[in-house]
Amino acid sequence: MPAPNAAPDATTDDGRTVLDARDIGRALTRISHEILERNKGASDLVLLGIPSRGVPLAERIAERIASVEGYDVPVGSLDVTMYRDDLRMKPARALLPTQIPSGGIDGRTVVLVDDVLFSGRTIRAALDALNDIGRPKAVRLAVLVDRGHRELPIRADFVGKNLPTSLVERVRVRLQGVDDVDAVTILGSTEGEGA
Amino acid sequence: MKRHLLSAADLSRDDAELVLKTAEELRSLADRPIKKLPALRGRTVVNLFFEDSTRTRISFEAAAKRLSADVINFAAKGSSLSKGESLKDTALTLEAMGADAVVVRHSASGAPHRLANSGWVRSSVVNAGDGTHEHPTQALLDAFTMWRHLGSLDGRRVAIVGDVLHSRVARSNALLLRTLGAEVTLVSPPTLLPVGIEGWPVETSYDLDAVLPKADVVMMLRVQRERMHGGFFPTAREYSRRYGLDGRRMATLQDHTIVMHPGPMVRGMEITADVADSDRSVIVEQVTNGVAVRMAVLYLLLGGSQPAVSTEGLPE
Numbered sequence: 001m002p003a004p005n006a007a008p009d010a011t012t013d014d015g016r017t018v019l020d021a022r023d024i025g026r027a028l029t030r031i032s033h034e035i036l037e038r039n040k041g042a043s044d045l046v047l048l049g050i051p052s053r054g055v056p057l058a059e060r061i062a063e064r065i066a067s068v069e070g071y072d073v074p075v076g077s078l079d080v081t082m083y084r085d086d087l088r089m090k091p092a093r094a095l096l097p098t099q100i101p102s103g104g105i106d107g108r109t110v111v112l113v114d115d116v117l118f119s120g121r122t123i124r125a126a127l128d129a130l131n132d133i134g135r136p137k138a139v140r141l142a143v144l145v146d147r148g149h150r151e152l153p154i155r156a157d158f159v160g161k162n163l164p165t166s167l168v169e170r171v172r173v174r175l176q177g178v179d180d181v182d183a184v185t186i187l188g189s190t191e192g193e194g195a
Numbered sequence: 196m197k198r199h200l201l202s203a204a205d206l207s208r209d210d211a212e213l214v215l216k217t218a219e220e221l222r223s224l225a226d227r228p229i230k231k232l233p234a235l236r237g238r239t240v241v242n243l244f245f246e247d248s249t250r251t252r253i254s255f256e257a258a259a260k261r262l263s264a265d266v267i268n269f270a271a272k273g274s275s276l277s278k279g280e281s282l283k284d285t286a287l288t289l290e291a292m293g294a295d296a297v298v299v300r301h302s303a304s305g306a307p308h309r310l311a312n313s314g315w316v317r318s319s320v321v322n323a324g325d326g327t328h329e330h331p332t333q334a335l336l337d338a339f340t341m342w343r344h345l346g347s348l349d350g351r352r353v354a355i356v357g358d359v360l361h362s363r364v365a366r367s368n369a370l371l372l373r374t375l376g377a378e379v380t381l382v383s384p385p386t387l388l389p390v391g392i393e394g395w396p397v398e399t400s401y402d403l404d405a406v407l408p409k410a411d412v413v414m415m416l417r418v419q420r421e422r423m424h425g426g427f428f429p430t431a432r433e434y435s436r437r438y439g440l441d442g443r444r445m446a447t448l449q450d451h452t453i454v455m456h457p458g459p460m461v462r463g464m465e466i467t468a469d470v471a472d473s474d475r476s477v478i479v480e481q482v483t484n485g486v487a488v489r490m491a492v493l494y495l496l497l498g499g500s501q502p503a504v505s506t507e508g509l510p511e
Contacts, residue, residue: 079220082234082498092499094213095220100227132229 015187024182027160032064034158042071048078050114051096056177058113074101083125105134115173117143120154147171196502199311199320203331203371217491234498235264241294245271245301255298258489286315294318304328319496327361334367336488340481349376354406356382357416357465360389364457369397386427407447414455415465441467453477
């Protein structure tokens with residue numbers, strides 16, 4: 001869920017770091033192996049990152065799969081802006097890139113990749129968006145952080161770290177490529193106030 | 196962005212770039228099996244065309260339908276408009292039907308402005324061409340086409356050639372291209388330059404051959420004979436010889452220069468068939484881009500609770 005963790009200017013207050021660059025690296029390596037194990041290999045896989053930070057995560061997972069299996073998994077991005085259920089509640093938003101690999105998604109196993117799983121609404125939008133693009137054999141979900149507080153019956157298949165949070169806290173994911181460092185931090189109250 | 200798109204001058208540089216970037220994302224929709232996005236589901240777009248137009252109306256209709264909006268076409272012929280209904284009463288009818296956006300074309304300059312600012316309707320008004328005044332979505336699709344071929348328009352030289360006097364395309368392009376940093380030169384016979392051209396942010400020339408070798412873009416305009424009530428040039432043949440783009444003139448262009456035309460074109464008058472069908476010509480692509488740009492405009496005006504806020508680094 002990008003909305004709650006996209007802190008506008010947290011440069012002064014970096015919060016509590018829960019995953020550093022090495023932790024993120026290890027989590028992605030494990031996720032990559034789990035994807036391969038579950039899929040029994042890399043064939044027919046397509047990784048789709050949800051912009052903005054799902055995209056570098058999908059690329060990193062693809063690199064790890066390539067080094068293990070020697071097979072380049074197609075990687076793309078899937079913007080869900082127009083499918084969001086809160087589209088009408090905010091000013092019109094800029095679109096982010098959607099890049100579907102040339103082989104398409106029909107009959108393949110699509111792994112959606114996002115940074116934080118929160119309410120589940122982004123993933124619901126992503127499932128709708130996929131529906132307009134093709135018919136995958138199966139759709140799986142990989143997230144770097146699962147912070148709980150689901151509002152829809154949606155769960156992740158591959159999780160980097162389960163991070164129990166309160167609703168007043170914000171989880172901020174920074175990744176090289178989009179940001180200058182690799183880090184997952186929690187900002188705001190560490191007590192469960194108001195939640 | 197403002198609530199209405201009446202003039203290319205309504206767009207700040209950030210607004211214009213947001214439209215171009217959004218259009219770039221929407222253009223890929225044309226390659227998908229399902230050419231539909233849900234963004235404007237339940238919104239109503241009325242195409243209110245007081246003046247004949249095929250390509251602009253179809254382009255707006257395709258754009259609105261691909262965004263899942265309901266489209267109502269309201270053409271002057273065969274409607275209450277031909278029975279003498281006023282613009283105000285038409286507007287009140289549209290308001291009563293619950294239109295979210297009105298795309299209006301009118302032969303009178305300023306009609307969309309009147310519609311937007313009179314308080315008759317609450318919907319967004321998009322100018323689809325008013326008289327000899329403006330046609331902002333045409334300028335946006337032209338800028339989008341240039342941007343795709345040339346990258347940034349900063350410092351690019353654009354020659355707009357022909358009947359500037361009757362051209363709303365020329366005015367909107369001059370304003371928007373200036374906003375985007377391009378240098379515009381209008382090339383036209385003295386009789387076809389409008390009064391007050393000194394106030395436009397452009398250079399002017401009567402000599403096409405002198406302008407062509409420096410241009411990055413050559414945009415030919417149609418001679419709008421239906422709006423001409425007088426002798427603006429001696430003969431079509433003489434106009435064609437001095438201001439038409441033919442193979443000989445095309446040979447003097449730089450390698451990367453593109454040739455554009457807003458259509459409908461009159462082959463043999465302002466442009467010869469070999470130029471219109473050459474590799475430099477992006478005239479057909481302009482039509483494709485028109486749908487993407489109009490989708491971007493409708494989405495940014497109607498997609499959210501209010502028109503898009505154009506600031507760089509928008510939070511997702």
